[in-house]
Amino acid sequence: MRAFPIRASKRLAILAAMLALMALGLTALGGLLRNVHAHQVRQAFHAIPSKSLLACLALTASSYLLLTFYDVLALRAIGRRLPYVKAALASFTSYTLSHNLGLSLLTGGSARYRIYAAEGLSLAEVAQVIALASATFWGGVFATTAIACLLWPRSAAIGALGLPPPLLQAIAAAVLLAFATLLFLAGRGGRPLCFHRWRLPLPGAPAMLLQLAIGALDLAAASAALFVLVPGLGTPMWPAFFIAYATAIIVALLSHVPGGVGVFEAVILAALPPEIDRAQWAAALIAYRLIYYLLPFAVAASLVLVREGQRLRHPMGRTLRGLRMVTTGLAPLMTAALVFLCGAMLLISGSLPAIPHRIALLDAVVPLAFIEASHMAGSLVGAALLVLSAGLYRRLDGAFWLTRGLLIAGACFSLAKGLDYEEAAIALLIAGMLQWTKPAFYRRTRLINAAFTPGWIATVATVVGLSLWIGFFAYKHVEYSNELWWHFAERGDASRFLRASLGTALFLAVVALWRLFRPAPTDAHPGDGRGPPEPALTLARRADANLALTGDKYFLSSESGRCFLMYRQRGHSWIVMGDPVGDRREWADLLWRLRERADAAQGRLLLYQISADCLPLAIETGLQVVKYGEEAHIDLRTFSLDGPGAKSLRHAARRAARDGASFEILPARRIDAVMDELARVSTDWLQAKRQKEKHFSIGSFNPAYMRRFDCALVRREGAIVAFANIWTTPDRSELSVDLMRHSVDAPYGTMDFLFTRLMQWGRDQGYAWFNLGMAPLSGLEARRLAPLWSKLGALVYEHGNRLYGFEGLRAYKTKFSPLWEPRYVAGGQGLALGRALIDLQALIGDGRG
Numbered sequence: 001m002r003a004f005p006i007r008a009s010k011r012l013a014i015l016a017a018m019l020a021l022m023a024l025g026l027t028a029l030g031g032l033l034r035n036v037h038a039h040q041v042r043q044a045f046h047a048i049p050s051k052s053l054l055a056c057l058a059l060t061a062s063s064y065l066l067l068t069f070y071d072v073l074a075l076r077a078i079g080r081r082l083p084y085v086k087a088a089l090a091s092f093t094s095y096t097l098s099h100n101l102g103l104s105l106l107t108g109g110s111a112r113y114r115i116y117a118a119e120g121l122s123l124a125e126v127a128q129v130i131a132l133a134s135a136t137f138w139g140g141v142f143a144t145t146a147i148a149c150l151l152w153p154r155s156a157a158i159g160a161l162g163l164p165p166p167l168l169q170a171i172a173a174a175v176l177l178a179f180a181t182l183l184f185l186a187g188r189g190g191r192p193l194c195f196h197r198w199r200l201p202l203p204g205a206p207a208m209l210l211q212l213a214i215g216a217l218d219l220a221a222a223s224a225a226l227f228v229l230v231p232g233l234g235t236p237m238w239p240a241f242f243i244a245y246a247t248a249i250i251v252a253l254l255s256h257v258p259g260g261v262g263v264f265e266a267v268i269l270a271a272l273p274p275e276i277d278r279a280q281w282a283a284a285l286i287a288y289r290l291i292y293y294l295l296p297f298a299v300a301a302s303l304v305l306v307r308e309g310q311r312l313r314h315p316m317g318r319t320l321r322g323l324r325m326v327t328t329g330l331a332p333l334m335t336a337a338l339v340f341l342c343g344a345m346l347l348i349s350g351s352l353p354a355i356p357h358r359i360a361l362l363d364a365v366v367p368l369a370f371i372e373a374s375h376m377a378g379s380l381v382g383a384a385l386l387v388l389s390a391g392l393y394r395r396l397d398g399a400f401w402l403t404r405g406l407l408i409a410g411a412c413f414s415l416a417k418g419l420d421y422e423e424a425a426i427a428l429l430i431a432g433m434l435q436w437t438k439p440a441f442y443r444r445t446r447l448i449n450a451a452f453t454p455g456w457i458a459t460v461a462t463v464v465g466l467s468l469w470i471g472f473f474a475y476k477h478v479e480y481s482n483e484l485w486w487h488f489a490e491r492g493d494a495s496r497f498l499r500a501s502l503g504t505a506l507f508l509a510v511v512a513l514w515r516l517f518r519p520a521p522t523d524a525h526p527g528d529g530r531g532p533p534e535p536a537l538t539l540a541r542r543a544d545a546n547l548a549l550t551g552d553k554y555f556l557s558s559e560s561g562r563c564f565l566m567y568r569q570r571g572h573s574w575i576v577m578g579d580p581v582g583d584r585r586e587w588a589d590l591l592w593r594l595r596e597r598a599d600a601a602q603g604r605l606l607l608y609q610i611s612a613d614c615l616p617l618a619i620e621t622g623l624q625v626v627k628y629g630e631e632a633h634i635d636l637r638t639f640s641l642d643g644p645g646a647k648s649l650r651h652a653a654r655r656a657a658r659d660g661a662s663f664e665i666l667p668a669r670r671i672d673a674v675m676d677e678l679a680r681v682s683t684d685w686l687q688a689k690r691q692k693e694k695h696f697s698i699g700s701f702n703p704a705y706m707r708r709f710d711c712a713l714v715r716r717e718g719a720i721v722a723f724a725n726i727w728t729t730p731d732r733s734e735l736s737v738d739l740m741r742h743s744v745d746a747p748y749g750t751m752d753f754l755f756t757r758l759m760q761w762g763r764d765q766g767y768a769w770f771n772l773g774m775a776p777l778s779g780l781e782a783r784r785l786a787p788l789w790s791k792l793g794a795l796v797y798e799h800g801n802r803l804y805g806f807e808g809l810r811a812y813k814t815k816f817s818p819l820w821e822p823r824y825v826a827g828g829q830g831l832a833l834g835r836a837l838i839d840l841q842a843l844i845g846d847g848r849g
Helices: 003-032 038-046 050-077 084-101 108-118 123-151 153-159 165-186 205-227 235-255 263-271 278-313 320-327 331-351 356-363 368-393 397-418 421-436 454-474 482-486 493-517 534-538 543-549 584-600 612-620 644-658 668-689 750-764 788-799 806-814 831-846
Strands: 191-195 198-202 554-557 563-570 573-577 604-610 624-635 661-666 711-716 719-728 734-742 769-776 819-827
Touching: 003 263, 038 278, 050 084, 050 123, 050 205, 050 278, 084 108, 084 278, 084 331, 108 123, 123 165, 123 205, 123 235, 165 205, 205 235, 205 278, 235 263, 263 278, 278 331, 278 421, 331 368, 331 397, 331 421, 356 368, 356 397, 368 397, 368 493, 397 421, 543 563, 543 719, 543 734, 554 584, 563 584, 563 831, 573 584, 573 831, 584 604, 584 612, 604 612, 604 624, 604 831, 612 624, 612 819, 624 806, 644 661, 644 750, 661 668, 661 750, 668 711, 668 719, 668 734, 711 750, 719 750, 734 750, 750 769, 769 806, 819 831
Parallel strands: 573 604, 734 769
Antiparallel strands: 191 198, 554 563, 563 573, 604 819, 624 769, 624 819, 661 711, 711 719, 719 734
16 A cells, blocks of 8 residues: 555656656747747748758658668567568557657557557567667667767767767767677677566677668658758758757657657757757748658558548447457547647647738628637637547547537637638548547546546646747737736737636646546446356356355356356456356357456456366457466366375374364254354464455355355364365366365364365265365466566466465375366456456455455
């Protein structure tokens, strides 16, 4: 419980740091442009030559083409060669998202994972691709910058914020020497880079040189795309500009400010000579944002949404098998980003002066009050779209309906506030794309439950802060006074900006307060509302089906009543205990129904301790399967205490008998007569083991539960010293026990005595198998190519005896010469499985759903 405040404070600290850096960047940018007016920037923007814009487009295309080879080379390095189209799509969508929204791991990493996971890559492999692609980028940045500093130290000194040329050359030489050393160590064939238990395969020197070359060419093309937008710059300015650009990229990325807004521009302007035309550079930076950032993102979003919209509308998209494709698609992510950028566009538009001839034409047709109200409403729609984009990312149907309506309303308000038909067209286009991918937004939950992460809050704050900065920059010649709030006129742009900003701030404050003070959400348990159906229990072939009688589970039953599964919810995890119980022909339908319910409720499905019989269904439903351990089964038809293998059992049983132990089976109808004695033994055992009652995967001691079963007892001088309640199946295929407890004064070998006598009794009663229970984490392999879960599980099994006694538990059960059968867990891909396992342990530990 103490870890949560630490994590929360860390998130708040990161959020505060991001917002502070953004504010610092915008403040510095305002100081650098203090002598520049908005009309000068607008004139310089319109004066950019067409040939410069075409050159910028060509260089932008070259840069993004080179970016696709980051992933191609990374996939080759880890030994997972995919078609170029797949790698290019993952790279292109990833970088367009991270360039525009920042938070590269959340946005770009999410896009990569969704594409690569559909191609069969694991979470660890996707992480390796991201790491190698990042290494390619940073290698290109530092290598190219170091070469520029060596070749043009005096010009580079200008672009590096005034560092002395000798110091720059020394740093550059050290960087190049480090690269040379890395190439030498990698050798021709490459070698793995290991950090603790994380392994990253490094390519050989030739492949690494190719990565550096691609990174350098990408950086050169990206920087040249900005350089050509400023007319009159000559070749002598290139080294200083290139170093300034590289410095700005590094600072923007390290700041983690979404999109590097304000930080990138401030560093560029600060690093260049003071005599340059600041208005021209400001105009060039705006054009660069539009061409290098927004245009590629629009292309990527269009490609993805058209492609996925067609798939979603295919009949298979409405079937159960299409569920995995919908949940792993990029449509929600791309539409959320598009809607977020549309909201930013409306906010920034509300902070800028209207085009004079358009506002004059509009003023002649509609009343001024209508224009004023539309301006305010347009900014409020923009703020609402920023908030709703989080709901789209989580595929909420409520967010879909509200967003579609607001996009159409935003288009109308854009026309009504200043005939901004460009904005209206963009809003309507995004609304059409949203409608095209409507099947992707299927989660029917309350919109207010959408989670706003610190990163998302920082991005919203960045956009709002940027719109405010643009407004105050555009109207910095205005003398602000209280009268401005109530000034209504055709050219009253500053007044409209103030009112729209106030309205936006109030709207976001209301949303924040609503989320802060709303009641905590309660978990819904959409089970059948009744106990397990008797017909299914009569068909059970495993003794652990009796877990349905513990009273702590919910049930989903088939219409026939011949099959059910039992589950609980913990946090966002829907945890199923074991295989479905009953008619196997109905297993698939039940699992798909629960899979759909969990997904619609934004939950994570986890199948716990399933057998090999359930594996095909788990894989079919799109779950990741990992081995959890092994279960011990004793064939009662051949069970005997004869032979050398049973020597220790014979010794323990005989010693317990000599010490006065006796065995009996007490029918369930007579349990009440000894309930107090059983409770005393149970309490004694819990105190001696320093444990508390477990739940979900085993029963807990309570009279209502104990009355349901026969009980195996061990008495000494008439007093009960050990017991185990007995699980059976109706067809006598399996016998097992649940609670196994003994008092501290029980004779040596009491539990061995109890088990051997119970197995002999079960053999005489005609039971086929005795289930001795799980040995968690046993049988996992820690080989070099084994999955990460297997390696971690094997490590815990080998070194975790002080915490649980994994090896001792298996060794004890091995005395009975069992047949070991594997058991598995199946859950979401990647981190979702780990989070579900954490919820599982919490559920077993305290039993609360």
